[in-house]
Amino acid sequence: MELNILLNEDAERGMAQSGLTTSRAGLLWEVFHHGPTTQRALSEALKVTSRNITGLVDGLVATGFVTREAHPTDRRATLVTLTEHGKAIGLTMFQQQQEFAATLFGDFAEGELDTLVAGLDKILTRLRGLAQAQPD
Amino acid sequence: MELNILLNEDAERGMAQSGLTTSRAGLLWEVFHHGPTTQRALSEALKVTSRNITGLVDGLVATGFVTREAHPTDRRATLVTLTEHGKAIGLTMFQQQQEFAATLFGDFAEGELDTLVAGLDKILTRLRGLAQAQPD
DNA sequence: GCACATAGTGAAGTACATACGCGAAATGGC
DNA sequence: GCCATTTCGCGTATGTACTTCACTATGTGC
Numbered sequence: 001m002e003l004n005i006l007l008n009e010d011a012e013r014g015m016a017q018s019g020l021t022t023s024r025a026g027l028l029w030e031v032f033h034h035g036p037t038t039q040r041a042l043s044e045a046l047k048v049t050s051r052n053i054t055g056l057v058d059g060l061v062a063t064g065f066v067t068r069e070a071h072p073t074d075r076r077a078t079l080v081t082l083t084e085h086g087k088a089i090g091l092t093m094f095q096q097q098q099e100f101a102a103t104l105f106g107d108f109a110e111g112e113l114d115t116l117v118a119g120l121d122k123i124l125t126r127l128r129g130l131a132q133a134q135p136d
Numbered sequence: 137m138e139l140n141i142l143l144n145e146d147a148e149r150g151m152a153q154s155g156l157t158t159s160r161a162g163l164l165w166e167v168f169h170h171g172p173t174t175q176r177a178l179s180e181a182l183k184v185t186s187r188n189i190t191g192l193v194d195g196l197v198a199t200g201f202v203t204r205e206a207h208p209t210d211r212r213a214t215l216v217t218l219t220e221h222g223k224a225i226g227l228t229m230f231q232q233q234q235e236f237a238a239t240l241f242g243d244f245a246e247g248e249l250d251t252l253v254a255g256l257d258k259i260l261t262r263l264r265g266l267a268q269a270q271p272d
Numbered sequence: 273g274c275a276c277a278t279a280g281t282g283a284a285g286t287a288c289a290t291a292c293g294c295g296a297a298a299t300g301g302c
Numbered sequence: 303g304c305c306a307t308t309t310c311g312c313g314t315a316t317g318t319a320c321t322t323c324a325c326t327a328t329g330t331g332c
Contacts, residue, residue: 008144010263023319040279052320054281058319076279076328104259112255119252123240127146159288176310188289190312195287212297212310278329286321291314298309 014096018089019063023048025093028054028065028082032090036069036079065089139157144258150232155199156186161229163192164218165199172205172215224226 015025024044030045038050039057043050051077058068065086071077082090103112142218143257151161159182166181167173175193179186193216207213218226241249 021318038279048319049321050172050280051282051322054318071279074279074329078280104262108255108258112251113250115251116255119244119255122244127242174310184288185290186311187291187313191288207310207324210298210310234283275332276330279309279327280325281309281327283323284321286319288317288319290317294311294313296310299307301306302304 010100014093018092020065020089024056024060025066027053027080028060028086028090029093031066031080031082032087032094036081038071038074038077038079040077042080060086145237152231154228156201156225157195160192160196160201163189163216164196164222164226165229167202167218168223168229172217174207174210174213174215176213178216193246196222 012022015022018025026046027042028040034041035047037045039048039053044058045055046053057066057068060080064083066080066082068078069081071079072093108116117133148158151158154161156164162182163178166178172179173181175189176186178193179189182189192205193202196211196216197204200219202216202218204214205217207215244252
């Protein structure tokens with residue numbers, strides 16, 4: 001169960017290197033994968049209030065990772081868009097993740113890895129069930 | 137990799153029920169396992185600054201989970217000690233954890249579980265190695 | 273055109289965590 | 303015993319993440 005803690009710590013270490021915090025990195029990650037996104041959509045994706053997204057985006061704008069662009073059809077909304085720097089960081093994060101996974105799972109035998117993944121999958125499924133059973 | 141996130145969320149749900157936050161629960165958990173502890177020791181165990189421990193303990197004192205007792209030999213130090221309520225909550229947390237584990241791993245075949253644990257252990261070991269290689 | 277929902281923000285408040293600095297108490301050398 | 307140094311907990315100030323409530327500006331249904 002403590003694997004969890006170490007995984008998180010490692011993730012944070014990675015973020016800190018780029019001058020990002022966990023939350024801001026999460027937001028950047030989301031935009032990296034989905035392209036320009038409204039703050040509303042982000043608040044749902046990250047499961048925090050939209051007000052909070054405003055603050056996170058403020059921070060990322062101030063540090064030059066993203067910009068706020070006008071939405072083409074909805075004048076209320078803004079599209080959070082990656083700057084070149086933001087894109088570069090997103091790519092770096094992606095590569096580091098790949099590398100990281102490779103390090104962790106690298107020398108597993110094929111069948112071994114399969115069993116492991118199957119087991120984790122089983123747990124994941126059950127967890128999702130629990131999460132749904134008591135939605136807060 | 138997303139298993140991680142769900143695990144954390146579930147943990148927080150559990151905490152929230154008892155009127156605790158993650159950090160405070162972590163502190164309580166530590167005191168529950170190690171008995172009366174100086175704030176200094178807690179700051180090392182939880183890997184946060186001692187100043188922060190002061191704040192967390194303040195909160196737990198205010199809500200009646202712990203008390204500050206005088207250290208028998210060192211008059212500078214205080215011993216963070218569980219109240220009856222604190223002990224009860226600690227025990228509840230422990231039981232819930234057992235229950236939770238049972239739900240997750242309950243119907244695994246014996247050998248299956250062994251392989252899974254072995255695999256996770258392997259990963260854990262490697263993670264610890266990485267963590268040590270770049271100590272922040 | 274008006275009621276109503278939606279997108280983002282201002283204000284205020286909580287929790288967590290940090291750094292710096294302080295006073296009180298322990299500790300070690302002499 | 304006395305002074306220098308270290309250690310323990312806390313005050314102050316700062317920053318980030320997060321929430322709720324209230325508000326403006328804009329889109330939408332009928």
